[in-house]
Amino acid sequence: MLVITALLAHALLLGGPLARRLAKARWVSRHPRAALRLWHAGALGLLGSVTGALVLAAHDVWEHGMVWLFHADKPLIHAAYGGAWQVRGIAEAALLALLLGAAGLSVTAVRRAVSLSRERDRHRLTADTQGGYDDGDPSIRVLAHAAPAAFCIPGTGSRSRIVVTTAARDLLSADELAATLEHERAHLRLRHHRALLAADVLTAALGWAGLLRDYADQARRLAEMAADDHAVRMHGRRTVASALLEMCHAPGPTGPGESAGFAMTGPDPAERIRRLISAPLATAGPLTRFLTAAATAAVVMLPLLLALGPALLLADTAHMGG
16 A cells, blocks of 8 residues: 555646646756756656556566566465555456546557547648759748748658748848758658657646646746757757748738647747847756756656566565565
8 A cells, every 4th residue: 555655646746746847947048958858858757656556556577477477475465565555346446547647648548649640641742842952951841821830740750840921031131041941850850740749648638636737838948948949059049030020020820830849839839039149058967967967867766666666675585484
């Protein structure tokens, strides 16, 4: 019972207070990629904790596995994981909740992925049939449109596209256009679409309970900042800020591909412009990278360590049971 309580407490802590604190933290704008990894780690840790608690509550399968894996005494394992707290039907209920939760997440993920894939296919077809090719990069399409926009359409292999409208090409200087294109390449290179799919699914599944409710919004915010930082390394922060400012001030819609991909203006453009022009972007040093990696590993591995802890303490006790 103690282990299950610890796992559930870990899940609630990750999805509630720690997630809200991370959403409000000021340092994340200086290190968006590190913050994004922590959000993903928190989501994995929460899922691992809830899954572990349900598996332990459905104790029979887990206990048999621990006895076999660690050559432990079965009565001692049962006392550590089950004990007197077990009530009739709780194991079956936990197993049913685990199966229903896994099925629900899987169905939500598949439906969301299929919907996005179809939407991206429509945008890709429009870009390929109505847009012109860029001689320098075969993945870039120039689409005749009165509204300035630039966005990317994720896809496997050569199916990825970066689309820029003629209005954006005419509006931006050569350096600003290059920075804008580099921003979109960063989204594709860093595979932000996969991270946002996971964030959308988990936010839809858990946000109603107040857990990870800021996950999807924060993932989008940090992904845009990370793409800005990548473009800054190639073209300078003022050029990226200037391109973003020009695109935001131009009249008209932000672009037809925002829902299926990433538009240059994206979420929180004002915040992004402020961080670009206020001070040089911070570079994560060895200590920052180490602390981020350690925190990420701890959040993800703690549920497993909690679940395995009693069995590890009882390893090689099978010979004592007779």
